[in-house]
Amino acid sequence: MRAHEAGTLHADIGHRAPPWLRAPRDVNDLVTPLWSTNSKKNADGALEVGGVDVRELVEQHGSPAYVLDEADFRARARAFKEGFKGFDVYYAGKAFLCTTIVRWVMEEGLNLDICSGGELAVALRAGADPRRLGFHGNNKSEQELARALDAGVGRIIVDSQYEISRLIELAKERGVVAPVMIRVTAGVEAHTHEYIATAHEDQKFGFSITSGAAYDAVARVNEAPELELLGLHSHIGSQIFDSSGFEVAAKRVIALHARVSDELGVDMPELDLGGGFGIAYTTQDDPSDPAQLATEMGKIVEHECRAFGVDVPKVSIEPGRAIVGPAVCTVYTVGTVKEVELDAGASRTYISVDGGMSDNIRTALYDADYSCTLASRYSAAEPALARVVGKHCESGDIVVKDEFLPSDVIPGDLVAVPGTGAYCRSMASNYNHVPRPPVIAVNDGQLRVVVRRETEEDLLRLDMGAE
């Protein structure tokens, strides 16, 4: 995937672009691997997703808007379900959750990973079978744990000794047995941004395998009659391409699994290797498909279990980003275009859109790269290197750091950013009292608002001094 190949760098400011970013042959073309399957440019050069012209979508519902390609989401969910045959697949709701998504996930035969009382509420409101829910979190409150037990959640992934104590008490009070997995840290340095890596030792999640804390937690859960020990859980981080991290983690986790079998005489029936599978935000990212991942992970698990002489447990995974990320693009309206002079006679075009870090914090938070396209028309203008920025009072309010857009972009044009399905709406904020955009599902030429746009009234409703 090197779609921006060929062509030359923009003469004036090319040296400021990342070295891999090249002017495209035709700036109107979509770099298809970055877009949902049912995205294309139509005869006018406008972006169409799921048979819906984004110009019409914006006319009806305004901008910014998250456009969710239903068929693409379902196909990715199915690809994980089918690729990972014999595994259980939990969609990680933290990537993006609403009742419609819960229903799609359940219809496609996946389970659901939740990590707060709020996500539990969404799942239950959507009518999810509680037994198909896995409940994560390093600091679940007593209330959250009680709700999970009362609802009959299928697995609670415990993360601390305090939580184990809480759960024993709550289960005792209710006369139930709580199904438990133990979140472990495998001591792996995943090759991803520091803030989204979760299996190195110095961070808040899980029980360390190395220190012995994980084994102690397993032993305690095993002894408690109020708890049912399902197995170990490892999640090494997010937006990972290199399967060696998964391999090292799986080896360490299975070594612990085998030690438990050996020393405690317990064959834990399950094992969860987490999510974290990377997607393509730019041409530099080259994700594996689910079937390939499944083969690699399946081989490692089998090999390790055989080496330790233990039965292969039921393995589960928790992809979030890889299912919903590519299924969504965000459509913005351009408000201003500004040429800013840099040193040595260079300049940069700043294109301001009507959203920004409140609907996509990832660029500011993780220095994430995104790409974009002019979505409302064909342009015959030369490509020019641009930076797409938001409307917030923050100079780091950048949506797309560097992209080639036509040099004639003007206010009123629409710009669309692909790959915004994961951790954009779910991490959206009301910074500067900007209402959060809607999520609009498109399919077969039809559109349906699945999360409506927030209004100023919504925001003022929480303000106790407002009339």
Ligand SMILES: Cc1ncc(COP(=O)(O)O)c(C=O)c1O
């Ligand atoms: C425990 C757990 N499972 C699954 C996920 C989903 O990760 P991703 O969206 O990268 O697949 C996360 C987030 O990183 C997580 O913390």
Ligand SMILES: N[C@@H](CCCC[NH3+])C(=O)O
């Ligand atoms: N929120 C992060 C991923 C971390 C997910 C949860 N452990 C992102 O946008 O990439």
